[in-house]
Amino acid sequence: MRKPTLLLLLINTFFGFSQVKTIDFESFKLGGKRTVQLYVPEDYSEEKMYPLMVVFEAEKLFDITVANTKFYSSHGDMPQAIIVGIHQGGTLNEDCAYGENSLPEDKSAAFFEFVAMELVPSLAKQYKLANFKAAIGHGASANFINYFLLKEKPLFNAYLSFSPELAPKMPTFVTDRFATLQTMNFYYLANAENAPKDTKETVKALNTGIKGLANEKLHYHFDDFAGAGSYSVSAYALPKALDQIFNVYKPISKEEYKSKVLTFEKPVIEYLTEKYTTIEQLFGFKKQVSLNDIMAIYAATKKKEDLPSLLALSEVGKNEYPETMLGFFLEAEYYEQLGEPKKAMRTYEKAFGMTEIDFITKDLALERIDKIKQDFGW
Numbered sequence: 001m002r003k004p005t006l007l008l009l010l011i012n013t014f015f016g017f018s019q020v021k022t023i024d025f026e027s028f029k030l031g032g033k034r035t036v037q038l039y040v041p042e043d044y045s046e047e048k049m050y051p052l053m054v055v056f057e058a059e060k061l062f063d064i065t066v067a068n069t070k071f072y073s074s075h076g077d078m079p080q081a082i083i084v085g086i087h088q089g090g091t092l093n094e095d096c097a098y099g100e101n102s103l104p105e106d107k108s109a110a111f112f113e114f115v116a117m118e119l120v121p122s123l124a125k126q127y128k129l130a131n132f133k134a135a136i137g138h139g140a141s142a143n144f145i146n147y148f149l150l151k152e153k154p155l156f157n158a159y160l161s162f163s164p165e166l167a168p169k170m171p172t173f174v175t176d177r178f179a180t181l182q183t184m185n186f187y188y189l190a191n192a193e194n195a196p197k198d199t200k201e202t203v204k205a206l207n208t209g210i211k212g213l214a215n216e217k218l219h220y221h222f223d224d225f226a227g228a229g230s231y232s233v234s235a236y237a238l239p240k241a242l243d244q245i246f247n248v249y250k251p252i253s254k255e256e257y258k259s260k261v262l263t264f265e266k267p268v269i270e271y272l273t274e275k276y277t278t279i280e281q282l283f284g285f286k287k288q289v290s291l292n293d294i295m296a297i298y299a300a301t302k303k304k305e306d307l308p309s310l311l312a313l314s315e316v317g318k319n320e321y322p323e324t325m326l327g328f329f330l331e332a333e334y335y336e337q338l339g340e341p342k343k344a345m346r347t348y349e350k351a352f353g354m355t356e357i358d359f360i361t362k363d364l365a366l367e368r369i370d371k372i373k374q375d376f377g378w
Contacts, residue, residue, distance in 0.1 A: 004165075007146055020035065020037055020066065020295040021131065022035065022036075023035070023036050023038060024036075025122075027119075029114040029117065031110075033319070034087065034114065036058070036086050037085040038083070038084050038085075038123075039062075039066045039084075039085075039086070039160050040196075041081075043080075044082075044127070045351075048285070049129065050078055050082045050128060051082070051134065051283060052081065052083075053081050053085070054084055054126045054136070055085040055144065056086055056088065056136065056138075056144065057092065057137065058085025058086055058087050059087060060138060060231070060234065061137075061242035062083070063237075064234065065083055065238065067082055068238050071307045072239075076290065076292075077246060077251075079130075079243060079246075079249065082129065083117065086119070088267050092140055093140070093142055094107040096108060096141055096142075098143075102167035102168050102169035107361070108144070110220055112144075116155050119142050120133070120155065121175060127246055128265055130163075130283055130284035131157070131283070133158070134153075134186075135148060137164075138233075139163060140164075142164030142169055143164070143167055145170035146161070146173065149174065157183075157184065157185055158167050158185070158186035159186070160187065160241045161188065162190045162233050162237045163233045163234075164189075164202075164206075164348075166198055166203065170206070171206040175212075178213055178215055181217055183217060185218055186220075186244075187210065187221075188240075189203065189206065189220075190225060190227040190234075190241070191203045191233075192232070193224070193226050193228055194229040194230070195233070199230070202345075219285065221244040222283035223240055223259070225237065225309060233339060248282065249279055249283070249294055251290050252293045254296075257296050257299070261296060261300045262304070267305075267306055267308055268297055270303055271300075272297045272313070274291060281309045284295075287322055291326075291358060294316060294326070297335075298310070307334060310333065310337070311334045312332075314327050321357060323355050324354055324355055325351040327362055328347050328348075329351040329360045329365065332350075332351060334354075335347055338370070340373070341372045341376055344372060345369055345373070348368050348369050351365050352365040352366065
């Protein structure tokens with residue numbers, strides 16, 4: 001199968017240059033030590049905030065999660081993240097067990113408290129964690145991560161559930177919870193064609209319940225992978241899940257530009273503002289406005305003849321790339337289009353004294369200045 005092969009290549013590529021810690025975490029709740037693996041970006045900085053991804057069944061899912069996360073973040077399609085993987089090789093059944101009411105009890109309740117009250121708080125003390133936290137599970141652990149969702153204040157903002165072996169009442173629990181949830185949440189659900197029949201049927205039942213909801217706070221996506229089995233489904237689903245969850249974080253693509261930016265009915269600068277406000281609200285930190293996105297909005301201001309947005313965009317350029325020509329060049333073009341040549345020429349001259357960026361060069365600024373002089377005989 002092609003995707004698992006590609007993932008092995010990713011893992012071999014990225015883990016050749018990364019350092020992963022294996023820790024024996026002392027747990028009061030579990031009454032002993034639990035092995036966890038921890039990945040922290042190589043260029044970790046106290047000046048930045050990092051989403052946390054908690055990976056259950058680390059033996060199966062930790063490596064491919066780190067590899068995919070590094071791949072997506074290296075292309076700017078998601079933020080860098082801290083990843084912790086919990087080993088459950090000999091304890092999975094008791095960790096994820098549930099009683100007749102489909103809820104954790106005894107050892108599984110203790111495991112729940114270990115994650116929520118020990119592991120995650122410990123990482124929050126050591127690292128600069130963003131508000132955004134994701135849980136990733138497969139099979140029994142994919143059912144288990146739903147218990148965090150059922151709390152009054154869920155620990156996680158995103159749930160990646162691969163071929164879950166759902167407790168009998170879980171489809172009802174999850175559907176009822178999402179019907180009333182008031183905070184933004186992401187939920188990704190994957191089914192596998194070759195999974196056991198009862199697993200497939202309960203997953204489909206859960207999908208039917210969730211997709212019938214009309215809660216704007218819920219960002220839900222479901223995939224049913226043809227040819228995938230219970231184990232291989234994770235290799236198919238993980239990149240799709242990351243792509244969906246971090247969709248708003250990604251730079252504006254050609255498709256987004258055509259289908260959303262150019263059809264945006266308000267001033268086009270507001271599209272950029274709303275995009276980055278949403279990123280800050282969802283992930284708990286400010287993202288620098290990418291040059292790609294500034295150039296996309298710049299192109300849209302020209303296409304839509306939206307001069308006020310061009311002026312506002314020049315301020316974005318000054319704030320985000322203050323040492324470069326970007327902001328003053330866009331401001332100068334605004335004045336030029338507005339019919340104020342003297343202001344335009346003086347502002348192009350300011351831009352000329354700064355650092356070149358992208359297509360905005362000193363030669364281009366001189367061309368604009370010379371053109372204005374020729375047009376007005378100066």
